Amino acid sequence: MSKRNWLMKSEPHEFSIDALAKVGKEPWSGVRNYQARNFMRDDMQPGDGVLFYHSNCAEPGVVGVAEIAGLARSDPTQFDPRSDYHDPGSKPDQPRWLLVDVGFKRKLKRTITLAELKAAPELADFALVQRGNRLSVLPVSPAQWKFILGLEKR
DNA sequence: GCCAACGTTGGC
């Protein structure tokens, strides 16, 4: 399978780009949306590029570049009754939820804000800027990837 | 299978 690119959202007060820089690699636990899970399970490959996005904060936007560091595997938090992500309906021999490991590549020189992304005609088809989109994991085309990172130098 | 109620996401 050829290399693809993704955007993954994280709330910076939960897990920021600086936190990823510090640990180097993070198991992306807690995804509880089937569409996002299917992207991880069916389409993600080690080495795929990731735009790291800060959501639910003062300045939402792309703040870093990361990469997929492993194939999808069972998310252990679904079996932990003390976890916010516990899912009593999921069976260990047939886990409902998966995670991938995400590796730090670099922090951007500046935040590429959601406002900028929304203002760019080049990104009209980008899922992130479309109305009502709440997916926390979404695909980025090669053209979108190049355009978004091109904004960093402006 | 329909759909109202409810919970969550996430920008503002």
Next chain:
DNA sequence: GCCAACGTTGGC
């Protein structure tokens, strides 16, 4: 904190 938009749940 507000609320629009969306996904999920569960009664029927």
